[in-house]
Amino acid sequence: MKNSFLADRMLGTLAKYLRFLDYDTLSADTLEPGNTREDTVLLGIARSDGRILLTRDRELSCRGGECVFLESEDAVGQVRQLVEEGLIDPDLTLRMHRCSVCNHVLRKAKQDEIDGCSYAPKDKAGKKFAWCPVCGRLYWMGSHAANLEEKLKEISPGKGD
Ligand SMILES: [Zn+2]
Structure with a gap:
C-alpha cells in the first residue's frame, strides 16, 4: 500500500x-x-x-x-x-490524479469546464484534462x-x- x-x-x-x-x-x-x-x-x-x-x-x-x-x-x-x-x-x-492545492482526487474534466477555463491552453489537441471538483481547477500535462x-x-x- x-x-x-x-x-x-x-x-x-x-x-x-x-x-x-x-x-x-x-x-x-x-x-x-x-x-x-x-x-x-x-x-x-x-x-x-x-x-x-x-x-x-x-x-x-x-x-x-x-x-x-x-x-x-x-x-x-x-x-x-x-x-x-x-x-x-x-x-x-x-x-x-490529485489536486496539488487541496489534495482532492481529480476527475476527468467536462468539455464546458475546459472551454470555460481562462488559463486553458489554446492548443487542446491530444491533451488530457482533469478537474478538481473542490477548487474548480483545471489540470493537464x-x-x-x-x-x-x-x-x-x-x-x-x-x-x-
Ligand atoms: Zn483542489
Whole structure:
C-alpha cells in the first residue's frame, strides 16, 4: 500500500510535489495558524490517520511515531530523501490524479469546464484534462508539468544506467 503523508508548514512545495506523484498528502497549512500546541495536533492527526508526518523541525521528529525529519531545505532534495528511505516509489512519473492545492482526487474534466477555463491552453489537441471538483481547477500535462517531472527524474536512482 502507498504511504500517505502529513507535511508541516515548512514543506508546502514538497506537499505539492507529492500530490503530483499521487500521494495522499495533507498540509499543516490547512490548520488555523497560531496554535502553540500545533506539534501535538500534527502528531495526533498523523497517528489517527495513519500518515507519516514530514517535518523540518528536528525536535518534533524526535518525539517518536512515524515521523521523518527532512534534511534538505529544497523540495527536490526532500523527495530524494523519501526515495532513499523507501517511503515513496523511485518511479517519479507525475500522475495528475490529485489536486496539488487541496489534495482532492481529480476527475476527468467536462468539455464546458475546459472551454470555460481562462488559463486553458489554446492548443487542446491530444491533451488530457482533469478537474478538481473542490477548487474548480483545471489540470493537464503541459510544459510546466514536464519540467517538474524532468527535475524529479534527475534524482531517480536508475538514472545513468
Ligand atoms: Zn483542489
